Structures are given as C-alpha cells and as structure tokens.
Amino acid sequence: MLFKRKKKTDDTQLHIESIPDESTKGFNVVEICEQMVDAARELEDNRTEYALVTNYLTDIERMENMSETDKKTMNDAAANILTLEKTRSDFLKTKNRISDSQYAQMQQLEDEIPRAIKRLEKNESSLDVINKDLRYLEGEKVQFDIDGEYAKSRQQTFRVYAVLLVVFFAVVVAVCTLMQIVYGADTTIFMLIGALLSAVAGSFVLLTYQSYSDEVKSAAASKNKAVALENRVKIKYVSIKNAVDYTYEKYHVKNSKEFVYNYEQYLLAVKDKERFRRTNEDLEYNSKKLVSVLSKNDFYDARVWLNYTNAIVDHKEMVEQKHELIVRRQKLRGRMSYNVETITRLRREILSHRSELGDRIHEVNRILNKIAELDMEVQSED
Known part of the structure; x- marks a missing residue:
C-alpha cells in the first residue's frame, strides 16, 4: 500500500458493551446496534487514515515549496540513497566467493x-x-x-x-x-x-x-x-x-593452485565486505541527511520518504504518488460518507421503535449518544 498507515495514535475510541439479545415484536435492537457499532468503528478507522493521507499530501506540498538549498540537499541525498541501495542489493545477490567457514579460517590465519x-x-x-x-x-x-x-x-x-x-x-x-x-x-x-x-x-x-x-x-x-x-x-x-x-x-584444498585461488577469492571477499560496510555507512549518513532536511521543514513523517526516494528524484513518479494519494483520500471520503449515512439511518430506525425498547432504553440511549458524538465530530471535520 502506498504510504502505509502509521500506528494509530488517535485518542478517540469507541467502547460499547453489548446488550442482551432480545427481540421486541420482530424488532431486533441488538442486530441494529451491532451494525451501528461496526459502521462507527469503520468510520473511526477511515477518519484516522483520511487524516494520515491528508498529512502525506501536505508533506508533498511542503516538498514543492521548500527552498532551493533544501531541495538540492534533499535531491542529492535521495539520489545517493537510490545508488547505494542498488549497490547493496547487487552485493546481496552476489554468490559467496568462498564458504563462511573458509572465510573465517583465512581471516584468523591471514x-x-x-x-x-x-x-x-x-x-x-x-x-x-x-x-x-x-x-x-x-x-x-x-x-x-x-x-x-x-x-x-x-x-x-x-x-x-x-x-x-x-x-x-x-x-x-x-x-x-x-x-x-x-x-x-x-x-x-x-x-x-x-x-x-x-x-x-x-x-x-x-x-x-x-x-x-x-x-x-x-x-x-x-x-x-x-x-x-x-x-x-x-x-x-x-x-x-x-x-x-x-x-x-x-x-x-587439493593442491597449491586451489589454495592460491581460495586465498585470492578471500581477498576479493574482504574487499567486498569492506565496500558493503562503507555502503551501509554512506546509506545511513544520507538517510539521516534526508530525514534531517525533511524534519527541518516540519514534515509529518520524514522517515517514510526513505522508502520513496525514487519519487523525490523522479518528478513523474512523484506526480503518480500524489495522484494515488488523492484517489485514496477520495475513496476514504466516500466510505466515510457511506458510514455516516448508515449510522444515521440505523439511528433513525431505532428512534422510531423507542417505545418498544422497554427496560433496555437506557442502554440503547447510551450507545446512541456515543454514536452521536462520533457522528458530530465527523460531520464537523468533513
């Protein structure tokens, strides 16, 4: 998923206890309440993700409005990260020149x-x-x-x-x-x-x-x-x-020629490991540099851009990322509207049968009040 959802930090939670499963003249209040609770929880998740997507879009706007100096720093760091990640990936795909046991022995007796x-x-x-x-x-x-x-x-x-x-x-x-x-x-x-x-x-x-x-x-x-x-x-x-x-x-080994070959492969492996170590150090340096310049510009999530350095370097890729976020936010808005309508319809249905609830009316009212608070927050924000 593009820009995966961060761990939820929203304090708005919906805690609703179930009520006894009793039907009154064919009207199943428990089933309707459960539907409302499910819709309310989905609405809460949609709101959280909607806010997250909006923050990412805001970060893209901040990126577009950064100073030329910060943009150059950002682009250079992102380009370096792309190159270094490819180098590291190529190294990890390379077949080991000698076995780990041979490497360890030669390192000890070098x-x-x-x-x-x-x-x-x-x-x-x-x-x-x-x-x-x-x-x-x-x-x-x-x-x-x-x-x-x-x-x-x-x-x-x-x-x-x-x-x-x-x-x-x-x-x-x-x-x-x-x-x-x-x-x-x-x-x-x-x-x-x-x-x-x-x-x-x-x-x-x-x-x-x-x-x-x-x-x-x-x-x-x-x-x-x-x-x-x-x-x-x-x-x-x-x-x-x-x-x-x-x-x-x-x-x-079987002969001196094989011994010489293995030793040459060991020396090459040492160089590879040293190059890999330097690559990791350079990658860490440029990652910190990128996060630092983004954090300096008040990005909502600076570290997430470490996974999208190609979008920073390639304007076309950034346009596609932005478009996907906009489409995703529109779909979330549609889901939120649908859940609001569902909650409103179910609440109206319960209220129309209020006289049939008997002793359960207080518990149902408590649920409705909770739902109403959440519904009002969504309506006012949306």
Whole structure:
C-alpha cells in the first residue's frame, strides 16, 4: 500500500458493551446496534487514515515549496540513497566467493597464509623432483641387476672355456706322448706349442673371468648405493609428503593452485565486505541527511520518504504518488460518507421503535449518544 498507515495514535475510541439479545415484536435492537457499532468503528478507522493521507499530501506540498538549498540537499541525498541501495542489493545477490567457514579460517590465519602458500608450492615442487629421482633410482637398480646377471652368465661361460683348455692341453700331451712311444717321434716342439697356446688362452680366460667377477661386485655395490640413496630420498619424501598433506587438510584444498585461488577469492571477499560496510555507512549518513532536511521543514513523517526516494528524484513518479494519494483520500471520503449515512439511518430506525425498547432504553440511549458524538465530530471535520 502506498504510504502505509502509521500506528494509530488517535485518542478517540469507541467502547460499547453489548446488550442482551432480545427481540421486541420482530424488532431486533441488538442486530441494529451491532451494525451501528461496526459502521462507527469503520468510520473511526477511515477518519484516522483520511487524516494520515491528508498529512502525506501536505508533506508533498511542503516538498514543492521548500527552498532551493533544501531541495538540492534533499535531491542529492535521495539520489545517493537510490545508488547505494542498488549497490547493496547487487552485493546481496552476489554468490559467496568462498564458504563462511573458509572465510573465517583465512581471516584468523591471514598473516601466515602467504608463507603457507609459498611453502606448499615449494614442497609440491620438491615432491615432483623426488618422484623423478625415485623413478631414476628404480631404473638404475634394475639396470644394475641386469648388468650383474650378465656378468655372472659370462663368468659361467669362461669357466667352461677354462675346462676346455685343460682338456685341450691334456689331449695334446697325451697325443704327443703316444706318438713318441709308438713311433719314436720327437714331439717336443708340438708339446711346447700346445703348452704355449694353452698358456695364452688360459691367461685370456682368467683375465676375462676376473673382469666379469669385478663387474658382478661393482653391480652389487652400485645397487647397494642406489638402495641406500633411495631409502634416504624416501625418508625425505615421506617428511615432505606429510607436511603437504597436513596443509591440504588444514586449509581444505587439493593442491597449491586451489589454495592460491581460495586465498585470492578471500581477498576479493574482504574487499567486498569492506565496500558493503562503507555502503551501509554512506546509506545511513544520507538517510539521516534526508530525514534531517525533511524534519527541518516540519514534515509529518520524514522517515517514510526513505522508502520513496525514487519519487523525490523522479518528478513523474512523484506526480503518480500524489495522484494515488488523492484517489485514496477520495475513496476514504466516500466510505466515510457511506458510514455516516448508515449510522444515521440505523439511528433513525431505532428512534422510531423507542417505545418498544422497554427496560433496555437506557442502554440503547447510551450507545446512541456515543454514536452521536462520533457522528458530530465527523460531520464537523468533513
């Protein structure tokens, strides 16, 4: 409703006690009295609202007749209120950037968050490097195992070569000895050649076997070093991983990128809240300013115009508001006239049956006198 009714302060009240419900020769005085009371109460409400609407119309006239200085103050304050209310409304419609619990936590730990972000980013980078190192060390261990197994297999091969050399030398000696005994041949040169070949081949086999033996030992030693280094790296990994997981759990994030994003949203939310606070302060300041200039010009209800700042700023809107108030007052005047006519008609009907009221005439007269007082006030005011 345009310019809602203020809380009633009118001292004029209608207190009427009901009378016994008795009918006299078909004339129901109780029903007629109740109708009169209802009409009188509605008339009283109409009068109160009529006076209220009249006061609002008077305020509009005062507004039109204000000094140019006061008008400028009023218009500036009203325009500021409109702008600030829109800003506040837009803010309230904005979706929260982060949850309330996240905001509260970041507000509490605001000073340490930048360091926590840098530490988390560094730890995540270290974990990436460590993971690469672990994969490399795992590959090295596999390669050392392969190298060791290959060296062992070559050792086995050269053992066979050594046995074959011994057999070869034994066969040469046996053949040479047999030829010397049977044929009386001089086989010394052949034995020397066989011995020389066996010695050369044996030396090669022995040196090669020893080389592969060194490779087996080297592969085992290298693998042990890789395992030891891997264990140290794993210990470091576990320590950093625990720190990272603790940060994730503490700040309810999945990675440093989400942490950075949430912190940026928190900073934006802080700015939003500060802007909202300043908006409220400015809104309160301009509201007081508007009420003050209207009160200075003796407005009936200065605060109600805080809800109609658009009418103050827009002349067309003010014309519409004024028109609605005038139409509303005309309707109230019509209702008041109707209720006065109703009361007059019902009073006339009761008076025409006065002789039939008997013992109830005093109570009915009291009601009629009360109604008459109210009726006279309306007639004189209207």
